[in-house]
Amino acid sequence: MKLLDRDGIRIDEFFRATAEDRVSHDRLIVPPDALEAQLSSREMRQVGVEVSNVASVEELARYFDDLALIAIVFPAYSDGRGFTLARRLRNAGFRGVLRAVGPLIADQFAHALACGFDEIEAPESIVDRQPFEQWRRAGASISLPYQQGYSRATSIFEQRRRGRQGECNA
Amino acid sequence: MYNYDQFDADFVRERVAQFRDQVGRRLDGSLTEEEFKPLRLQNGLYLQLHAYMLRVAIPYGVLNATQFRQLALIADRFDRGYAHFTTRQNLQFNWPKLVDVPDILDLLADVDMHCIQTSGNCIRNVTADQFAGVAGDEIEDPRPVAELIRQWSSHHPEFSFLPRKFKVAVSGAARDRALLKAHDLAIRIVRNEAGETGYEVLVGGGLGRTPMIGKVVRDFLPKGQLLAYLEAVMRVYNAEGRRDNKYKARIKILVHEIGVEAFQARVEAELRAIGSTSPGDELEELARIAAAFDTVHYSRLAPRSEKFDAACARNARFAEWARTNLFTHRVDGYAAVTVSLKPVGGVPGDMTAAQMRLFAELAERFSLDEIRVTHAQNLVLPHVRLDDLHALWLELVDADLATANVGLITDIIACPGLDYCALATARSIPIAQAISTRFADAARQAEIGPLQIKISGCINACGHHHVGHIGILGLEKRGQESYQITLGGDATENAAIGDLLGPGVSAQEVPDAIERIVDHYLAHRLTDELFIDTVRRLGVDEFRAAFLGAQDEAA
Numbered sequence A: 001m002k003l004l005d006r007d008g009i010r011i012d013e014f015f016r017a018t019a020e021d022r023v024s025h026d027r028l029i030v031p032p033d034a035l036e037a038q039l040s041s042r043e044m045r046q047v048g049v050e051v052s053n054v055a056s057v058e059e060l061a062r063y064f065d066d067l068a069l070i071a072i073v074f075p076a077y078s079d080g081r082g083f084t085l086a087r088r089l090r091n092a093g094f095r096g097v098l099r100a101v102g103p104l105i106a107d108q109f110a111h112a113l114a115c116g117f118d119e120i121e122a123p124e125s126i127v128d129r130q131p132f133e134q135w136r137r138a139g140a141s142i143s144l145p146y147q148q149g150y151s152r153a154t155s156i157f158e159q160r161r162r163g164r165q166g167e168c169n170a
Numbered sequence B: 001m002y003n004y005d006q007f008d009a010d011f012v013r014e015r016v017a018q019f020r021d022q023v024g025r026r027l028d029g030s031l032t033e034e035e036f037k038p039l040r041l042q043n044g045l046y047l048q049l050h051a052y053m054l055r056v057a058i059p060y061g062v063l064n065a066t067q068f069r070q071l072a073l074i075a076d077r078f079d080r081g082y083a084h085f086t087t088r089q090n091l092q093f094n095w096p097k098l099v100d101v102p103d104i105l106d107l108l109a110d111v112d113m114h115c116i117q118t119s120g121n122c123i124r125n126v127t128a129d130q131f132a133g134v135a136g137d138e139i140e141d142p143r144p145v146a147e148l149i150r151q152w153s154s155h156h157p158e159f160s161f162l163p164r165k166f167k168v169a170v171s172g173a174a175r176d177r178a179l180l181k182a183h184d185l186a187i188r189i190v191r192n193e194a195g196e197t198g199y200e201v202l203v204g205g206g207l208g209r210t211p212m213i214g215k216v217v218r219d220f221l222p223k224g225q226l227l228a229y230l231e232a233v234m235r236v237y238n239a240e241g242r243r244d245n246k247y248k249a250r251i252k253i254l255v256h257e258i259g260v261e262a263f264q265a266r267v268e269a270e271l272r273a274i275g276s277t278s279p280g281d282e283l284e285e286l287a288r289i290a291a292a293f294d295t296v297h298y299s300r301l302a303p304r305s306e307k308f309d310a311a312c313a314r315n316a317r318f319a320e321w322a323r324t325n326l327f328t329h330r331v332d333g334y335a336a337v338t339v340s341l342k343p344v345g346g347v348p349g350d351m352t353a354a355q356m357r358l359f360a361e362l363a364e365r366f367s368l369d370e371i372r373v374t375h376a377q378n379l380v381l382p383h384v385r386l387d388d389l390h391a392l393w394l395e396l397v398d399a400d401l402a403t404a405n406v407g408l409i410t411d412i413i414a415c416p417g418l419d420y421c422a423l424a425t426a427r428s429i430p431i432a433q434a435i436s437t438r439f440a441d442a443a444r445q446a447e448i449g450p451l452q453i454k455i456s457g458c459i460n461a462c463g464h465h466h467v468g469h470i471g472i473l474g475l476e477k478r479g480q481e482s483y484q485i486t487l488g489g490d491a492t493e494n495a496a497i498g499d500l501l502g503p504g505v506s507a508q509e510v511p512d513a514i515e516r517i518v519d520h521y522l523a524h525r526l527t528d529e530l531f532i533d534t535v536r537r538l539g540v541d542e543f544r545a546a547f548l549g550a551q552d553e554a555a
């Protein structure tokens, strides 16, 4: 797998572990059933959890303050549930890192970022075929989306609203 | 017509550039065919039996003459000189080459058109009442709402990879001419007891393998809250719609499985999670969109036209056409004209490029530069002066576009079927042609009166056969085409799914079978009773007995 974000391919500083693992890494991603154990181990670590795209927002919300990262698994790139889960987590107040894990393609970069993801962990086979330059280009292909309220600085609806206000002030 | 602002225009151009890039990356191997497929579908590009098919969006079925001419040009340059209108107010070109598609999209963008979301598992092109702004039974013109939804749903970051396609229809009228109850989501503009207008929202209608009638999930949604409500519905569907079986993935199955109340509760919970919205912003945007529609400049005319009356008295064929193809306009002295694309023995919904160019000119001369596409695969010239009707009719006669059969037995809806469609199990176009040839006689059609036949070439039901007064579904049985006939479907506000009459019949037997049903109706109807009313009064069983009895005799 390869990790990428807005700026390019990155080194993954998180290490995947289970409940039993007593690893020395200070950044871990664990499965949900190992979360309690790792969080209570009192070691100064950053802990993330990897969940399926049908995970419960309510249950995760209990850990929001302690979680550095939530990784959401996309079983297939055509399965858009992860986008909705990301959005729900952001709506519920999660401020940590959101990672999409799975066979996403460059053309979904904009969707993922807008829904609140910070980074994508995709199979090497895809990133080799679609180097970061393609992700960057695809991510920027629509300079202004219509939808208001997604993690883009602004939107067409918002720009028009500002335009109207400008008219009123003038 | 809604006029694009710079934002809309830039967005469509960027979408074209994006698709050009995607085609390039498909060709150089960056994208596998599997990865490319959803991307091309979201730009309306299908791989059909013999070639690609490109589906052009005609948002809520509204066009002007310039756009229509551009479509004719594309038909000439990239298709084989004709275009095909679909049952969702869209238009299809059947023979484009992959490498040409970005150029076609640019030609469309030149006239503020696109192919965005005419297929794929996303929110599809929004449809509406073809008589929007024209009909007398309208509370409010539904097109601004439809346009708002078009924009909001375009390239949506969250809802572009849904379990399945999602079709939305909007109407502002009392009568349902937009097949609202057969849509995943439908919006009806209504007035509450306090006299305010708002939205009735229906969810979970759909045809296909498991036909269902949409159910009301909100009887009055105040204006300004529509996009938040849609977002909540879509989020529930995206998260919980089934993905294990493509035939169970539409929202109707989710609503059916968890029940309407549970679905409503989930939507309301989602609305609470979304939190505060700004209805004022939405209302302002809706007002901006409404103002961006062209004002139609009607003349002040008398409600009756002597010229029209005289022409009717003089010319029986013209009078016949006027009787079937006109729709009452809310403005005095005008009529909306439905131009039938169902000539006897023709392909329903097909038009040649030459006819299209002429039609564009007629729209300019006679209909204040406006054209509508209906879900019944016909066209409408929405604002024709009564005084001009005869002159228009003469032009239509010359162009072979004056078929006087709107709403009659030969005004058949038929999907492309096995002649084009990769999913088809049987042909549908030749069946439509055979039936319309059988009932070609105008006097006989007039005697039979309003009767809708709808034909689909497979269980996906693009031809809406479930809601046809007579529905015909083409299947394949042991290597043979076999046609199931249903009776009693209804596509209006009284939406109903037709009942199966009996075992399937062969392609050759279909016209006889239809004739038996029609004869039974003619023999048993009360004075002035419509076909569908006779079916309701007598019950499908009685027709079934007639249908099967005669079938036994024939055997």
Ligand code: SF4
Binding pocket: B415, B416, B417, B418, B421, B422, B423, B424, B425, B456, B457, B458, B459, B460, B461, B462, B463
């Ligand atoms: S009903 Fe079937 S055959 Fe007809 S267009 Fe739809 S998918 Fe194709």
